[in-house]
Amino acid sequence: MKALIYVRQSQDRSGEELGIARQLADARQLAKLRGWEVIRELPENDTSASGKRQRPQFEAVLAAIEAQEVGAVIAWDMTRLSRNRRDTVRLLEAGERAKITLAFVRGTDLDLSTPAGGLIADILAGVARNEIAVKSDRQRRAALQAAEQGRWVGGRRPFGYEADGCTIREAEAAALRDAYAAVLTGVSLGGVARDWNTRGLHTPQGKRDGSPSLWTSQTVRPTLLNPRYAGLRARGRGKSQQVMAAAEWQAIVPESTWRAAVAVIADPARANPPRGGRSLLTGLAFCGVCGEDTPATVHAGAAPSRKGREGYRTYRCRAAYGHVGRAAEPVDEFVTAVALERLSRPDARDLLIDRDRADVEQLRTEAIALRGRRKALLGLVEDGTYTDAEIRDRAGRLAEKIAAVEAKLADAGRVDILGPLIDADDIRAAWDALDVERQRAVIDTLMTVRLHPPGRGTRTFRPETVEIEWKH
Ligand SMILES: [Zn+2]
Structure with missing residues (x-):
């Protein structure tokens, strides 16, 4: 029978590091004992414990199984072969379809060509799938709760703040305030990028090689659109983005200023500026x-x-x-x-x-109250108080009210040009x-x-x- 050997170097938490050479030697020995012909050895150098990095050799194993090139796969043990639940599901499903044998230096064989082996594989895959579902459900709920509480859950350092996501970094915050004011008086995003670069500011995420990255209109745009600078915690991206709550961090500009700038940036007329510099009346007259x-x-x-x-x-x-x-x-x-x-x-x-036209504080309070009601409404879906149709109707009316208040806030923030x-x-x-x-x-x-x-x-x-x- 044709077999392939998969070995993986990994960070060994127990401290008992098992080198690739040792794993390979043991796996070859196993093949010899069984009288199997090893057609390929796939050693993977993988030192990230749980990162989402691709494992090209593991993918090659799956491809070989799918193509029915082998009847057996040899590994040191199951944890070497499959790094996470998702891998386990993919491996067992492919193995069952191709009716192969999984053989381990440490552990019993899993013969997927027999009904008994298939049953065990089904159970193992089922357990793994369930654990994935439970985990992602837990993660989703945790993310929702963090958003509703206005918490920052970590990640890349946001421009304008220190690495804790909450402490303001003054030089960058000043640049942001100036940028919002500039956009509201008609300055282009490219103009903002040039200004920030002139100040010696870089994007928080450098280039791949670690060198600092200059600002461009493409990176300035999502930055200025980010509700975080108005002290708002949002969820989702792009059109499905929703402001959830007041954030735990300090705002850099008032919400009205941010909303006004968003309205300007999102204006489709800005999307396709003519090349080679504008004339005074291009697109206006x-x-x-x-x-x-x-x-x-x-x-x-x-x-x-x-x-x-x-x-x-x-x-x-x-x-x-x-x-x-x-x-x-x-x-x-x-x-x-x-x-x-x-x-x-x-x-x-x-x-x-007329700057007194809208009472900004009043509008802010109104917006917070409406968002609170939307949150409460979502709770009523979960416990079944209302039918889906009732919820849709109420949510629709609430969304209209929220949009109207947000539009008034944007209007109040317009800078006088x-x-x-x-x-x-x-x-x-x-x-x-x-x-x-x-x-x-x-x-x-x-x-x-x-x-x-x-x-x-x-x-x-x-x-x-x-x-x-x-x-x-
Ligand atoms: Zn015409």
């Missing part, structure tokens, strides 16, 4: 030729240089090439002049967001000092712009072809 109901925005392009004339930036309708295509520079200048004139008027302060311009002594200088992302945020707050064709054969800029509608 609408085409004036498109239908009223579904006007397309304009995008920036470039007109090539011709004889005697330099190339220049253009705005074009995204939807149809023939709609609007015109030089961007005079449009930007005109729109800027109109915006700054509006902000220079005596009544400009009326444009500022017009304030710095209105307060400036020299408004033009203050405008020029802003980067284009912030300038765009100002325009977007103030007005809706529609671009019409510039008019045939005319070289002069005609203001009536740029339609401006105030948002206030």
